[in-house]
Amino acid sequence: MTARHRPAVYAAGLTVRAGKTVLLGPTDFIAGTGDWINVIGPNGAGKSTLLRAIAGLTSHTGRLDVHGVCLATLDLRARSRLIGFVAQHPAMPAGMTVAQYVLLGRAPHIGPFGSESAHDLERLDGALDQLALASLAERRVDTLSGGERQRVSLARALAQEPAVLLLDEPTAALDVGHQQDVLELIDDLRRRLGLTVVSTMHDLTLAAQYGDHLVLLADGRIVAEGPPIQVLTGPQIQRYYGAHVDVIDHRGHPVVVPVRTPHTDPPERPGHLEPEGDRRATT
Amino acid sequence: MPRRTRTAIISLTMLTFTLPACGSDRSGADDTASAPGNAAGESSAAPVVNVSESNPAPVIDTDAPVPATGFPVTVTAGNGDVTIESRPERIVVLSASLTEMVFAVGAGDQVIAVDTYSDFPAGLPVTELSGFRPNVEAIGALDPDLVLVSRDVDGIAATLGTVGIQALVLPSATDLDDVYGQIDTVGAATGHTDEAAALVAQMRSAIDDQFARLDGATLPGRFFYEMSDDYKTLTSDTFVGSILAATGMVNIADGVDPAAGPYPQLSAEYVLRADPGHLFVAHTDGSLPTVDDLAARPGWSALQALTHGQVTFLDPDIASRWGPRVVELVTAIVDGLIGGS
Amino acid sequence: MTDRAHPTRLPPLAITAGAAVTLAAVVIATAFGAVGISPGQAVAVLVDALPGIELQHDASPTVAAIITEVRLPRVLLAAAVGAVLATAGGAYQATFHNPLADPYLLGVASGAGLGVTFAISDTGSSLGATGPVITAAAFAGALVAVALAYSLGRAAGGRSGASLILAGVAVAALFAALQTLLLQRDDEAIRDVYAWLLGRFNTASWDELALLAPFAAVTLSVLVGSSRRLDVLALGDDEAQSLGVHPARLRLLVVVTATLATAAAVAVSGLIAFVGIVVPHAIRLRTGPSYRRILPLCVFGGATFLCLADLGARTLLAPAEIPIGVLTAIVGAPFFLLLLRTSRVAMS
Numbered sequence: 001m002t003a004r005h006r007p008a009v010y011a012a013g014l015t016v017r018a019g020k021t022v023l024l025g026p027t028d029f030i031a032g033t034g035d036w037i038n039v040i041g042p043n044g045a046g047k048s049t050l051l052r053a054i055a056g057l058t059s060h061t062g063r064l065d066v067h068g069v070c071l072a073t074l075d076l077r078a079r080s081r082l083i084g085f086v087a088q089h090p091a092m093p094a095g096m097t098v099a100q101y102v103l104l105g106r107a108p109h110i111g112p113f114g115s116e117s118a119h120d121l122e123r124l125d126g127a128l129d130q131l132a133l134a135s136l137a138e139r140r141v142d143t144l145s146g147g148e149r150q151r152v153s154l155a156r157a158l159a160q161e162p163a164v165l166l167l168d169e170p171t172a173a174l175d176v177g178h179q180q181d182v183l184e185l186i187d188d189l190r191r192r193l194g195l196t197v198v199s200t201m202h203d204l205t206l207a208a209q210y211g212d213h214l215v216l217l218a219d220g221r222i223v224a225e226g227p228p229i230q231v232l233t234g235p236q237i238q239r240y241y242g243a244h245v246d247v248i249d250h251r252g253h254p255v256v257v258p259v260r261t262p263h264t265d266p267p268e269r270p271g272h273l274e275p276e277g278d279r280r281a282t283t
Numbered sequence: 284m285p286r287r288t289r290t291a292i293i294s295l296t297m298l299t300f301t302l303p304a305c306g307s308d309r310s311g312a313d314d315t316a317s318a319p320g321n322a323a324g325e326s327s328a329a330p331v332v333n334v335s336e337s338n339p340a341p342v343i344d345t346d347a348p349v350p351a352t353g354f355p356v357t358v359t360a361g362n363g364d365v366t367i368e369s370r371p372e373r374i375v376v377l378s379a380s381l382t383e384m385v386f387a388v389g390a391g392d393q394v395i396a397v398d399t400y401s402d403f404p405a406g407l408p409v410t411e412l413s414g415f416r417p418n419v420e421a422i423g424a425l426d427p428d429l430v431l432v433s434r435d436v437d438g439i440a441a442t443l444g445t446v447g448i449q450a451l452v453l454p455s456a457t458d459l460d461d462v463y464g465q466i467d468t469v470g471a472a473t474g475h476t477d478e479a480a481a482l483v484a485q486m487r488s489a490i491d492d493q494f495a496r497l498d499g500a501t502l503p504g505r506f507f508y509e510m511s512d513d514y515k516t517l518t519s520d521t522f523v524g525s526i527l528a529a530t531g532m533v534n535i536a537d538g539v540d541p542a543a544g545p546y547p548q549l550s551a552e553y554v555l556r557a558d559p560g561h562l563f564v565a566h567t568d569g570s571l572p573t574v575d576d577l578a579a580r581p582g583w584s585a586l587q588a589l590t591h592g593q594v595t596f597l598d599p600d601i602a603s604r605w606g607p608r609v610v611e612l613v614t615a616i617v618d619g620l621i622g623g624s
Numbered sequence: 625m626t627d628r629a630h631p632t633r634l635p636p637l638a639i640t641a642g643a644a645v646t647l648a649a650v651v652i653a654t655a656f657g658a659v660g661i662s663p664g665q666a667v668a669v670l671v672d673a674l675p676g677i678e679l680q681h682d683a684s685p686t687v688a689a690i691i692t693e694v695r696l697p698r699v700l701l702a703a704a705v706g707a708v709l710a711t712a713g714g715a716y717q718a719t720f721h722n723p724l725a726d727p728y729l730l731g732v733a734s735g736a737g738l739g740v741t742f743a744i745s746d747t748g749s750s751l752g753a754t755g756p757v758i759t760a761a762a763f764a765g766a767l768v769a770v771a772l773a774y775s776l777g778r779a780a781g782g783r784s785g786a787s788l789i790l791a792g793v794a795v796a797a798l799f800a801a802l803q804t805l806l807l808q809r810d811d812e813a814i815r816d817v818y819a820w821l822l823g824r825f826n827t828a829s830w831d832e833l834a835l836l837a838p839f840a841a842v843t844l845s846v847l848v849g850s851s852r853r854l855d856v857l858a859l860g861d862d863e864a865q866s867l868g869v870h871p872a873r874l875r876l877l878v879v880v881t882a883t884l885a886t887a888a889a890v891a892v893s894g895l896i897a898f899v900g901i902v903v904p905h906a907i908r909l910r911t912g913p914s915y916r917r918i919l920p921l922c923v924f925g926g927a928t929f930l931c932l933a934d935l936g937a938r939t940l941l942a943p944a945e946i947p948i949g950v951l952t953a954i955v956g957a958p959f960f961l962l963l964l965r966t967s968r969v970a971m972s
Binding site for chain 3: 410411412413416418419420421422423424425426437438442445446447448540542543544547548
């Protein structure tokens, strides 16, 4: 485990309610500075809720500190200077250019009736460069491809200069190539800038490949956390996802392989596809 | 031209004309407005009292010397006390009723413009100005020295004041005394106090004569005064209503719907049940129904007013204005009451 | 050091051009009017009236007074009302993410109308209610309606924009019904209220301008100053909040300031439709969706538009006046359609 002297994110007894229903918690959650934590779990487990609670978008009870500062004592702008949040489906207003969009990320640093300074414009340039968006700066955001949009969202979050970056399903709706690109980018950025990243992922294999450790949420509680090898086990996934999988080791990372188990033995039919090679678990 | 110079010229001219006028016989010859360049309306021409053909022209004794100046004069109008320094020579009138008054007291040739709805007497300097939506700029561009209005729409009197133009607001009269009072006011304001007084006296006596005709006549107990096809009517709190009330008859609209104000709307059912003895018809929307039209209304043929021929159609212009032609209104009403049955 | 131009802010040239166009409109509107006063005379009087400038002119005192006491305040009032309505409309479109939003969205119109109806019909005679009473009643009615809509919206659906809009619709319907009830029994009042509803500047005076000016100044400053945060709001409540912009508070600020100035504008000039929708849209078709650009230009665009519309209202059928609301609709609608056409062609 990474040493955590003063964790980037420290939550204790974090609880989110909707009326009488408890959506999340009480949970304790810790992310060390510079860590990348992937939150996984079945649909409705509360992954997005956890993220949104940390981002301050959902009211919650319990303690929540970022870099030792209790978030409840901060006003909205101070909080958004610490925490950057990229939603699952970020709004891309029609007609807005990439530069305009990324510049919005500077909002936490500008007073209510203030305007951007030269410094803010420099940060804009920096964010565009870091995500290789300089050539797209004048493009309208609603004309971009999925991968480009992800980069643009990230650029805006970077322009915020947060300490903690929260990403809700950063790879959703991306093809595998772009998924890898984005995740590599995030990893590169967090190492260079010392960011702490907490993201939710639905793809378990990717979640295992990127990031330092996993947090498995189910029914609003953390049921497992730790390095991927420890969290991603067949029985655990079976239990919480209700899925039949084999978890194999490939090049040092666990890979989750869905396994099809028929309810009744179907008669073998000609042309029926045989699994290629031996994909069965060997552990 | 500065007002003081104007006053001097007027006074001199008046003197010049009135001295020879003393003693000459001025019996009522009609006089339409003379050329606007004539600064003195007080010429040997007769003071203009416009009456319709049916009434004989009144005889006005003007052997008494006309005062050289009646100014400055302070009159009381709807917009408070207004002091008029000198005889106005460029009067703009924005009300049909007030136009009739102004011309009736002999100030016709002091008028440079009247509103688009003024149509009596004939030969008016009609413009497109409106008393309902007065346009300060258009009025001001005529450079008047007095503006007469019957409604202080949008604070027109005050706005004219800011531009240095005096205005008199003379709102619709609520009874005959109001009319007489306004005629006196108009007379004083235009420098025709005596003609105004004479006109008022003549109107009073004519109206008294008319009412006298009703003495001893058997009148229907109740009447209905109809202003539209959907039974819009007026109560005794209105000008016409007050005149009708003076006949002693009861207005079926009185007390029915106090919240609706002086111009309530009745229902067909109510009118039928009230079965008024006399109908007065004076539609304000321009429609001119006939007796057959009235009888064709459901249930109306049974009304006693229709079966006994007790229906009087009034000229809507005369019925909706207040001014010298009130005499005609009263005459028409009395004619309708006595002439009928 | 970056040499990148600011991606959203209006270049100073645009501001200067906007101001110049507005000034030209004011001068033109002052120069022309009812027959009888030549434009040259009018401009001469106008220049002479400026503090510190003396200019000989041949206008009679009455004519000069007409220019300085009647026409000039009217032109300036039209400009101020236009600026307020356009900017408030644009700000509402931003706040509620609704391109059909106009400054009357939360019930200002029906509230003012009801207040005016009360004042006019309650006194029994349409002449009984004096100008100041009607103005105050309109203002009060507008504020009551919006306060009611806001509290209903908050109570019903939390702080989202949609619930506010719905509450506004409900309040507007209720107040309009009450207004009809009051009017239905009083013919005289109907005419006066209707005339008021159509909007008019013919009662404009320096007093009315003095009444509107403080509201307009504060509101325009606040709304234009908030345009940066309104652009952030375009990302949706959640994302805006994550960027440090509190959506409900910003919404409240916009609603309060826009309502105050709109209520004041309505109180002095009646209901003038179309300005609040058409001007922001027309500007948006040229500048794009950023309110950093739209709102400042709304100030100039609204002022110019209404100034010139009022000029048309009082000259086209002189001496009769076309109700300003009618004229803005007649002019605004085809203009807007044309703009949509040309921009669609340009975009395709």
